[in-house]
Amino acid sequence: MDVAVGSTNPVKIDAVERTLERFDPTVTAVAVDSGVPEQPWSIDETVTGADTRARRALEATGADYGVGLEGGVARLEGVPGLSLIMWAAVTDGERLERGGGPTLPLPDDVATRLEAGAELGPVMDDRLGTDGIAKDEGAAGVLTAGLTSRAQALGEAVACAFGPFVADSDRSRPSR
């Protein structure tokens, strides 16, 4: 099974490889334009970024599936403050399925800097004195003391978006 991921961020490749391990996939990283701002600011922008990455990754390769992963921030109804969100999209060229990952409330000081126009990755690096935390454990890892990680969190979104393709083919298999 060939899978093209619309990003060269190793954490996103890791998320796909670890989630789809059962299918022993060949995973290719493809640099694509998400078509949305580098820091998406709503569910809508985040989902659109994931969709576009999935479609463009598939178009750029002859893979069986294109996967798009996008991180964003949003003010969610019923949740105080600013939340970190993440969405995945998977397409086989005919259908496209989506799945959301975990949601984390961001600390107020981080939210204030994002509101001033900054991007989450650099803000987290600046706060922690790290370089490239978004390609490593991520805000998801840091803010949970390692109870999860960006790759694991993104992996849940991949599972939710990829699952329907497998579940449907399982159902269409003749029963013995």
Ligand SMILES: O=P(O)(O)OP(=O)(O)OP(=O)(O)OC[C@H]1O[C@@H](n2cnc3c(O)ncnc32)[C@H](O)[C@@H]1O
């Ligand atoms: O190369 P790409 O695929 O663009 O990888 P990225 O890390 O920039 O990922 P996104 O564009 O999907 O994320 C949008 C922004 O949110 C940041 N971000 C999202 N999740 C994060 C996390 O867990 N930790 C740190 N930054 C995160 C990210 O660094 C970007 O500034």
Ligand SMILES: [Mg+2]
């Ligand atoms: Mg990005």
